Amino acid sequence: MIRAAIIGATGYTGAELMRILLFHPAVELVAITSESSIEQRACQHYPALSGLTDLRFEANNPEKLAPQIDVAFLALPHAEAMEAAVDYLQRGVRVIDLSADFRLNSPQLYEQVYGRKHIAPQLLAKSAYGLTELNREAVTNTDLVANPGCYPTCVLLSLAPLFQQQLAADPIIIDAKSGVTGAGKKLNTRTQFAEANEGLSPYGVGGHRHQPEMVQELAKLGGYAPEVVFTPHLLPLSRGMQSTSYVPLTAGVSRQQVVEGYQQFCENEPFLHFLGEDIFPNVRDVRGSNNCLVGIHVDKECRRAIVIAVIDNLVKGASGAAVQNMNLMFNYPEEEGLRGIFQVL
Amino acid sequence: MIRAAIIGATGYTGAELMRILLFHPAVELVAITSESSIEQRACQHYPALSGLTDLRFEANNPEKLAPQIDVAFLALPHAEAMEAAVDYLQRGVRVIDLSADFRLNSPQLYEQVYGRKHIAPQLLAKSAYGLTELNREAVTNTDLVANPGCYPTCVLLSLAPLFQQQLAADPIIIDAKSGVTGAGKKLNTRTQFAEANEGLSPYGVGGHRHQPEMVQELAKLGGYAPEVVFTPHLLPLSRGMQSTSYVPLTAGVSRQQVVEGYQQFCENEPFLHFLGEDIFPNVRDVRGSNNCLVGIHVDKECRRAIVIAVIDNLVKGASGAAVQNMNLMFNYPEEEGLRGIFQVL
Amino acid sequence: MIRAAIIGATGYTGAELMRILLFHPAVELVAITSESSIEQRACQHYPALSGLTDLRFEANNPEKLAPQIDVAFLALPHAEAMEAAVDYLQRGVRVIDLSADFRLNSPQLYEQVYGRKHIAPQLLAKSAYGLTELNREAVTNTDLVANPGCYPTCVLLSLAPLFQQQLAADPIIIDAKSGVTGAGKKLNTRTQFAEANEGLSPYGVGGHRHQPEMVQELAKLGGYAPEVVFTPHLLPLSRGMQSTSYVPLTAGVSRQQVVEGYQQFCENEPFLHFLGEDIFPNVRDVRGSNNCLVGIHVDKECRRAIVIAVIDNLVKGASGAAVQNMNLMFNYPEEEGLRGIFQVL
């Protein structure tokens, strides 16, 4: 059994981790922490958990918790996460960080994008970027996983077949859309029902924090740092995320190459599903699941591919991917605890 | 022309007043106040107003504003409203108060229900309860209108035909449902999109503040204070409110009496529409409008009526009713500025 | 292993059965039928199933299917279901019927309520009413389960503690609300997004088909047939159902009796959760789960209880309850396959 704790369990990704870990056959969820809800029962906060757990929130006390756990999931805000990571790693606990603190390889870039100095730049080199499908070996052999951002997950999984095979030129236009849980649980006028309902608006136009993360990883795949124009939009749905990517193809690429690239990339992947040419996914179809569904359109002259992908931002875009990484780190089957968690309707 | 100001114009009822007053043919909207948004333009706050007004929010300064206006609409929180009412009334400005401060006739009851002492109990006697359809003479002749609560508006308009004609016994069960704008614009976990969407929950069970207001007014209509059990529920829609009332009928009442009671009560009312026996309204059908739609079911033995009514909580339940009252106070046709504001879809 | 088939698997309850049965550790889902989608893969119809099953829809052929299965779940329209029940039962296959065909004990009442003659009245006597919590022995020992209606499930589970202990008088007012999947998958103007969104409307006022079913079962619990006034409403949410019941208490009942009645009734039930006095459930909190959450309010004088309950209409109100019954029929733990299927958000 893997003994696990969720550090910062009252937010949306923390709650989603509870949903998954409580029914993971190889996990014992030992502790959940929250500074604001100490002593409260998890099911008071999330009544959906009624009858499923007696856990209570406690303070994050690494000294006390470290001896009891094998892995700590950090569902904390940026900056708080890197402190907690240091605390747990030095006490021999493996760490899966759902924040952005270990995603960017360069401390300079981190400082530029997130506006603060990185306190543990030495750990950046040791950490594995936890986009499982693209990084299995590193994830398996690390003590510190940087769980990817939700937008990068959706984009990278759906563009990897083009970049790995050098089929993609640039500039790449990525028009993305996300439900409101992507903004987290913090109170916000923009995510109040009466403001978000019947609404749609872009944000971070020309400068979203996930853009450098995408470029960093696409460069590893394709051998060059492409120009990426990334525009996210806020949608009136609770969960789910979609990216529509417009990718120029390199000269001479054939339709068959592109289609087969996707087929091969996805065929042995438990959570990636290529729907086919001109069949496109609906964000509904991944609610609650760890799946990423992809469809593509290639224009007549094979000059451009339109790649459309969907994930659940809270599962494959956060907590599900974290558990997928945990499975690898502890030598369990990658799908353990993650297959039966989907919604049909 | 009626010169008007909206005191507290950034909230939802204030915004809705702007929508109506800017296109009211007899109104000049002179000022809008907001302590938190001074100097900001209304259309920055509510971009739907782009191109429609150049008004900017200013501080609430009765000394400065009173000489420029004939009427002040108070869209303020309880307690703040009664202070502002005193300020404007003593400077000769008529007041339409959208808060609860002047709705209850007894200062003792006010203190009990709203938890604070009333600062102007002498004004309670002078104020008119602004449920226009039931109180035209008083509204026409007052300087201070207490605009009714949204739930009481929906309930009283739909039960008045039974009470006025002594057809209703008690206890009366009222199961009501409201969209999230009923909770106002203040940030609130409960009204965050991810919490309200796909949700439905009761609140104030057994003790909602609007219950005593209903009883007070039903007693005036029917000659006795009925037992009223009132349970409101929060719904995932932006606007709109519905009440399903279960009313025991007094002995010997005939179906025809009930149906004709509704027909007669509604037939000359511009904003009340009786759909008929066993035809029921949808809350959609009053969005943006000042209408109240009513349908009824009477059981076979004529022992009980089920009365279902809908209003838009922000219009007939607040700002529209306020303008309807203003029309009467200034001797304009009651419907002026209120007929073309509805949504079909 | 229990070998199962879903007869009529393209509708919403059929789809929900797939979600549950595909991950039930003791079930092999052998066949799914649909006359309109023969040969299509389940995951074409419901892309959420991508990667989870290769099943294809086939025609409902009892002769062919009966030898391969132990149990048939009938997710068919009324009337079609009773024919299929006969077909499978006479071939030795156990039947769990999700339609209304075997819920009413009297063929006369069935004809009156559903407008057609019952073709197998002799089976009515053999069938067990599948409200598991109230009927375990009968369910365990039958070959034919009549799965309860969604509204009766919500109402009966939440009123049983009062009726079993003779604490409830009548008339009982039940104001209920349901999301749109309750209306099934058939195309319908009323359930089109643009008509249902931002809407709320009652239906079946004074004559809904689930009312006689409630009265029949309450009479078994309480020893008398209470007067039940039942008004359902359609809500703009996909899943979920709530009932707010107003129940007169019999003379002399104490608050403690009522509260303890609920505590005792729920304490050993895996899927029933009594939140406590004056703590009320949100319909969100049971999405995807087989739980029923209940909260109550008792008025000061102990004359009336307000009982508020929520279920997911597709799970505890249909497919989840069906699987719970199957577990009993085949001597598996009642919760098998049903605990990890909930949504926190």
Next chain:
Amino acid sequence: MIRAAIIGATGYTGAELMRILLFHPAVELVAITSESSIEQRACQHYPALSGLTDLRFEANNPEKLAPQIDVAFLALPHAEAMEAAVDYLQRGVRVIDLSADFRLNSPQLYEQVYGRKHIAPQLLAKSAYGLTELNREAVTNTDLVANPGCYPTCVLLSLAPLFQQQLAADPIIIDAKSGVTGAGKKLNTRTQFAEANEGLSPYGVGGHRHQPEMVQELAKLGGYAPEVVFTPHLLPLSRGMQSTSYVPLTAGVSRQQVVEGYQQFCENEPFLHFLGEDIFPNVRDVRGSNNCLVGIHVDKECRRAIVIAVIDNLVKGASGAAVQNMNLMFNYPEEEGLRGIFQVL
């Protein structure tokens, strides 16, 4: 007074025309037609109209109606519309066609895009493309207006400043999003609440019918036919439409040129509002109104503009634009009847 009829008034654009025309100070709405709802009152179909009109649907009989009206609004499906246009024009009635039948200048292109032969190619030359802001003279002097498609309206109004001043190169990527009323009132699985809610999906990828219309009009503005890649998506909202356009700028263009281009283009337009550089509109902010709001981002090197625009698909994208055109055709102020129809919330 302009005497008007709506031909095909039960659909969503027909209903929206009723909302606007019933309160237009210069219009008498003489007749509404619908083959499926003859003799029914408009307010039975759309209860929001209760108390606002006694009109009943009648058959479309040009012989009978032509003498009574000055203008016919055709809210009919493609192909039916061109027949009706011929019928009314030859009887001396002006026609505003909300279908696609007269939008494309070339009958060959029409046949290719809409799959049928055009029955009145001679009228294509006489018709005016009713994107009012770009075509005032033609609209004023025609008897036949081809009201633009909703997507072309949103895209053309927001790209016109770039094309008119030759600032735009290609290819242009247009990622657009629309609420469900864009799909019309016809029953459709895809627009059922339970399918559209919590969903987002692309459609017409690589081949939507509105793309040739956009290219045709952009060519008139810019002097060349740009490559336009257009991908619309279906969103879970009732009204509203947004386009995010990625436009390469021609070499040497300065940021100031772009910004001033938008300022100048919009400054005297009653319904176009340029929010400014890096201020972006929310689709909520145009609900019910005839406004088009636009915001832009220009990248650091002035190589690309991101142009984001919103309209209400039923108003500026259909019925509002039709009335705006009518105003011009009959020499009324362009804004008549169109300013007070918006929603703030």
